[in-house]
Amino acid sequence: MKKRIGILLCAAAVVLCVSALACQPQPAKSLDGQNEVAAGKGQAKYVFLFIGDGMAMPQVSSAEVFSTARSSKDINITRLGFTKFPVTGLATTYDAGTFITDSASAGTAIATGNKTLSGVINMDAGKTQKFKPITEYIHEAGMKVGIVSTVTLNHATPASFYAKATSRSDYYDIAVQLAESDFDYYGGGSLLQQTGKNKDKQDALEIAKANGFTYVNTKDGFNALKPGGGKVIAISPRLQDDGAMQYEIDRKPDELSLADFTRKGIELLDNSKGFFMMIEGGKVDWACHANDAGAAIHDVLAMDAAIRVALDFAAKHPKNTLIVVTGDHETGGLTIGFAGTQYDTFFDKVALQKKSYVAFDDEVLKPYKAGISAANAKLADLLPSIKESFGIDFDSLSAFQKEQIEFAFQRSMGNEQIRSFAEDKYLLYGGYEPLTVKLTQMMNQTAGIGWTSYAHTGVPVPTFASGVHQEIFGGYYDNTDMFRKLASAMNLKVL
Ligand SMILES: [Zn+2]
Known part of the structure; x- marks a missing residue:
């Protein structure tokens, strides 16, 4: 009985709270108030959120060193487009269960302002309560929403901006949520498990088409997309590993890039009420898992090129455009410096790399293995x-x-005959092709680049901000604050 009264009192309190909140929408703010925008400035109406998956300072710095200071003698560093942004911040990335987050809990933190467990998308750690991502608030406010990623569109980071799932591996369920969503533009990689794990479900793209989406996966179709044509799913004509876009290092000049998907997003989303576009450089993470610094660096540079497209747009709308660039976590324990090279770096060696580890596997190693016996190799x-x-x-x-x-x-x-213990095998090769991972690691080491892991690490990630309300992204905060900062900049009333 006591319990029942308690439940009734709780329920009444919830009703009171909910109705009070409904009457008085709460402005977005954190305890220290640092998420609030200054009064008098306009709303951020055109908002770009770039997320480098697996991108912390080592990935950013490596791209800068690679671009401009390829030997130890040449120490002039020219900034990337986004590292010249006027405001920089740092964010902690731990999740509800570990100091080392995955992309699902990190995506949930950024998109909803809540901590959850690794593997969970936009739900609480108990996997019962659903969290509303910022994109839903943005859509309700009448702005358009675009979601772009170089990896599959139902991968954890993009999924955090439109889906809710107890497991990031429920790819089909997440694909269906994308198909049934009312957001305006999805671009980049394809959909993983589009017809379900056992290929026995209705094609998620067919569901999307029935829900009003135009679907293109050719360059001509992509180029023909024009504003006013309704919701769009635009998938790269060339796909590589697991249906992701190709690594930038493997992209041919006439193939669509992340910058192209960003430019098309601006073209399709631009309207008088404004838009929000999340653009993920997802393969920085994949390259770092495989300890391939060259592939990671080229993908950071591809993201920088996409950010320059956003900067061109911002130049035309300086009073109400905001560009925020961040990472969701670091991957690989990448650093500039290796025991064997001590104080020297030789990034010119990285410049000699012409293929990603995936392209080497697909184009060199797999065909070789298929054509020869182990004894004759x-x-x-x-x-x-x-x-x-x-x-x-x-x-x-x-x-x-x-x-x-x-x-x-x-x-x-x-x-x-040379098989070693499982533990050694993992520490040596991380589950990748032994030859390929050893080649990239060795080349990276001779360049003065070190790796500690094939997984993520727990260091903070940087944030770079430019445009209206840029100042609230400065300082050292938590990744969940990103949600409140974005909401505040866009003047969204979020709970
Ligand atoms: Zn990862």
Whole structure:
């Protein structure tokens, strides 16, 4: 009985709270008030949120060093477009269960202002309560919403801006939520498990079309998209690993880039009430998981190129455009500096890389493995391709380095006799093709780049802001504050 009275009192309190809140919408603010915009300035009407997945300062700094200071002698660093932004901040990234977040809980934090467990999208740690992402508030305010990613559109980060799911792996369920959403523009990679895990469900793209979406996956179709044509799903004509867009390092000049998807988003979303576009450089993370600094750096630069497109738009709408660039976590434990090179760096070696680890696997290693038995395979057969792909001159390596590459080659060819303990295997290769990961790691090390992990790490991420209300993104805060800062800049009434 006591319990029942307690429940009734709680229920009454909730009703009172809800009705009070309904009458008086609460402005977005944190305890210290730092999320509130200054009075008198206009609303951020055109808002770009760029998220580099797996991008913390090491990824940003590596891209800057790569671009401008390729040897130890040349220490002039020219800033990227976004590192010249007037306001910088730092955000903690821990989630409800660990100091090292994943993209689902980090996406939930940024999109809804709530902590949750790794793997959960826009729901609480108990997996019962749903959180409303900022995009829903934006849509309700009459602004248009665009979501762009280089990885699959139902991957954790983009999903955090339109879906709610107990598990980020429920790809089909998330794809259906995208298909049934009323947001205006989805662009980039494809949909993972589009017809379900067992390929026995209704095609999510068919559901999307029935819900009014125009779908294109050709360059001509993409170019033909014009404003006023309704909701759009635009998928890159060329897909690479798991249906993601290709790595920037593997992109041919005439293929669509992240900048192209950003430019098209502006064209389609621009309207008098404003828009919000989330643009994710998702493969910075994937490259860093695989310890491929070259691929990661080129994808950071591709994001910078996309940000420059947003800056061009901002130049035309300086009073009400806001551009925010951040990361969701760091990946790989990347750093500038390696024990073997001490105080020196040789980023010119990274510039010799011509393929991502995925392209090397697909175009060199897999065909080679398919055409030869393990007994007949010789590392010498691949040395010309290795030099062409990664700039590694095998003859110039030390005996120790040669031995490591030969060992990894034997492992990639499935030579059982040299199989080591599972733990060693993971620490050595992280579940990737042994030869490929050893080649990128070794080339990175000779360039003075170190890695500590094949997973994420727990260091803070930087934020760069430019435009109206940029000042509230300065300082050191938590990733959940991003939601309140964006809401405040857009003058959204969020609970
Ligand atoms: Zn990751």
